[in-house]
Amino acid sequence: MKLTVKEGMQSEIFVPVTPKPVFTELKKPLSECKVAFITAGGIHKKDQTPFNTSGDFGYRTIPFDTPSDQLMVTHGGFDNSDINKDVNAMFPIDRLHELVDEGFIGSLANETYTFMGGGGNVEKFKGETGPEIARKLKEQGVDIVLCTGGCGTCHRSATIVTRCCEEAGMSCVVIAALPPIARQQGAPRITAPHVPIGSNAGEPNNIPMQIAILKESLEWVRDCPSFNQTKILPYEYRHNV
């Protein structure tokens, strides 16, 4: 066997590093906030180039007025069937419009950014994609960023980009199916419904559950006392049962 050496490669013993705290307190009522929703779950418009499932640090721009039936998923590593049934299970775009209509939140950003975090290159997300998405959201005057991720490394990529948004002065929450990952990677705030990976934002076509998860996550952005706190949400869903 040929042995190779690469600088920075870890071996044998893994020493975890929890990133430094980032926390931007929300200073407005939710009803006056401009909200954006980003996702690492591989959502894109049907007419956009699909993500490369073996690792892709690019992002796609999604106008918030895109009809949900024009969105699709390209993501390996977890069962996509829920998102295929209802894209709101990962990216609850229809529910967000309903929350604006209801007056629960002030408004939505004009456009948002989605990526495929599975197997994602940590350095690229931290140094390039994350700051760029954060800057573009900030330029639109966004106050709150909600985020979902699909698989495990996807939760990591989701958390990295969310941290960039928090650093840029927005208040953010990761809606996590795998809360231990969001916690370890240093998500500013975490909500955790009891759902399978791939349906972070709630059971497909279950509008009351999706609305409740969004509302409680938004309230956690408002109420979370300090960095990296998790709120377990009382919504449970499993597929194939």
Next chain:
Amino acid sequence: MGLGPSIKMTSLHHYRCPVTAEIVKNDDLEYAGIIVDGVSEVCDDKIYTAKRVGDIAQVLRADGAIVAIDGWGNHHVDFVNVIEQLGIRGIPSVGLSYIGQQGRLVCTNNYVDCVVDFNKNISGYESCVVGDNNLTEYDAMKAVALLKNKLRKAEKYDSDQKDDSAGNAQTLRRLTRKTFHIKEVRFGDETKIEAGVLTIRKGLEKSLIMQEARIKDIQVKILEPGENDMFVNSNLDYSPIACKVRGELGEGVTHLLSGVTVMITGVEDKSGFQPSNIGSSEGVLKNQVVLDRAGTPASSDYILHIDVLFEEGEGRTAEGIMAAHRAADWIVQDIRKVLKDFQNMAYTREEFTDVARPGKPRIIQVKIVSGLGNMYDSSMFPYEPAGFLGSHNMMDSKNIPYVITPNQGRDGAIHSLL
């Protein structure tokens, strides 16, 4: 099977598990068993199954554990939870995982203090080459040595101890494997084995295509050793050709053919979709597989290539993938029929024993295997070694851990799906 092509553990890998092969070399350790734990898609279930692994390890009175996995990302939640649950119960462990750059642990805990990284690639990112980043004998050797170190620190292992208890060793279970070497594989009118030549009935796949609604076509090809400069579709599995002659998996007598390995590949009709999780492995065969690993064919092997054309969409469903494995196992079944009563050829005989060694540290292996369902699953206890027919899939069993004997592992109790 594994998450990406380069780390995935094929059925052949589990059959020839390097960790098992390494542990049994040490007669100063007792190999108490293998726990097979499935990866779930709900976080609560990941924690639940990890706790059950801890309980089983405790009931097995394990002194130490080697925890091996062929996934990363969400699979590492299961991985670190299992290590934690073992640790809480006073069972030290050594992990074996792909880490590199891409597979860096997404979460951890205080018990995760020793993980052997079996990344083999300078980039630290997975490749689409099957076997490229596989767990090898060398990784297994490191893990066992590190575990002995940990046991020594925990005062559970004394390396200076004279082997005075060899007389106390007790054979618990015995498995006989007779291996017949095949020097040529060809097509013919009927399936037979004669003087080292395996003849496969031409067209035996035709009736299977009719049976499987999700499959449009199957092509069976024979690749000679070194015949690898052609395009193949994404890999679904590598597996051995073996059958039970007497007894259940893990005991009695098994017949095995050497010199030939089954390769299943597949693609979807119309869409051209290549079944995969994180990256697919289609391409020129010689560039898409590292031969001579535990889980891949030897470079001197004939390859029985079963190429499945899925109906559109069915390369992405759990049922479609299982249909391909079922069809492939029916094809192998035709060979098993003649292998079962086969006598008139020279063979190599191996005896595998599960041994109790009173007074020696009891070691277990925890294999964390896929159980996420669609595109990523495993199944347990097929009728025939490393086969698929008759097996119970992990996801349907809710990923509750199985306990198997080392001999059951060596007799193909685990089948990888994709």
